[in-house]
Amino acid sequence: MRKVSDPTVSRLSLYLRILTELQEQGQSTVSSEELARRGGTTAAQVRKDLSFFGTFGKRGLGYGVPDLLAKLRSILGLERRWRVALVGLGKIGSALLGYQDFRRQGFHVEAVFDADPAKIGRRWDGLEVRSAAEMEDVLREQEIDIVIVAVPAEAAQEVVDRAVRAGVRGILNFAPTKLHVPPHVALRSVNMTVELEGLSYALSNGGREAAGRRSGVGGDRS
Amino acid sequence: MRKVSDPTVSRLSLYLRILTELQEQGQSTVSSEELARRGGTTAAQVRKDLSFFGTFGKRGLGYGVPDLLAKLRSILGLERRWRVALVGLGKIGSALLGYQDFRRQGFHVEAVFDADPAKIGRRWDGLEVRSAAEMEDVLREQEIDIVIVAVPAEAAQEVVDRAVRAGVRGILNFAPTKLHVPPHVALRSVNMTVELEGLSYALSNGGREAAGRRSGVGGDRS
């Protein structure tokens, strides 16, 4: 199971979501064909993706929904609770704090930081906003796994450097800038501007050259 | 200039941002080497990306900053103004409406829709919130180019179908679900859950298998 590509991992998330829906609808079994149709990919791709991690299906039958669901949650590391910190309480940071849909997948925001004295000390959603100055200490004390960076572009790299120094091993970046992290730290970015510009390109240059994969976007590599 | 890959287009956005910074700092020329270092890629990659669109550099010298900036803006279709509509005024939609950093690149939100009667008719940032029921008409009247989908997953596909029927050719999806569009429509997605799960996978499975690309990760194809 070494060397699984990133597109594959992203598709696993997708399958997980589809399987969750299927389970809610009480469907007990699913074929690679059906997963592919719902996920906008191909049956061969689904089977190949899963084959990197083991052999979960039954030939002639397909995959057991609850079974595959459990396997995927395990593969993606979603059986444990992840301790997340949010840095930056501007428009985007506040929205994320309010949204928290990802909490259901085990991502819990345990600390919130901002540099603005007017915000420090206030409570947002049951959490006290801490000063960005005490970031390293708090990240360490709270054993934060993942930091969500929602600060202006100019401040983002410094936040990352400090988080990495405090032992954080995962960064989710919302700042519209390219960040650099050491090899042992995982980085993903969400960059709306890149996506909009991709649409602009697609709309400008004929209709038929499409937009693209990776929504996701962005393209980091840790 | 046919058949340019999506990763290439995303990197053009990145170069554009770097060039903007360089210009603000008054730097007149830049090498593929420097663009690569700042952009977290390689010099060969930068040159290859640009070569799809023409020959913009001077051998022995590098690229002229203002010149390349102008070329990229033209390639990405950023010389015109794009008419954008936002559908869904929940946490994320409201944040986007408040954020609007992308306005500087020519993306103007001209219409806002929500299904909640309590929100319809209110003014947000100078725009009256319209009923989702009148979406098709307004999209057509206002000649909207791009629709940002910020509704719950269950409602997203219907919003897209209606937008497409109204002539919209670009969709930016924030709903945590896979959307399907006809070939002539460009689609990009931003899916935070996929990115977080990618981090979870990376953190779980050894430290050394990194996270990935394309932030942006998501992966559509129109």
Next chain:
DNA sequence: GGATGTGAATGTCTTCACAGCT
């Protein structure tokens, strides 16, 4: 019979390496 799992083939993207300008 029906659907998986997978080597082999194909396709796509990145990196190399160097010829060619300035």
Next chain:
DNA sequence: AGCTGTGAAGACATTCACATCC
């Protein structure tokens, strides 16, 4: 001398096609 532009090579990802098993 320096740095671009690019064909060719290499790495990576997807698709094909079929043997395999329930």
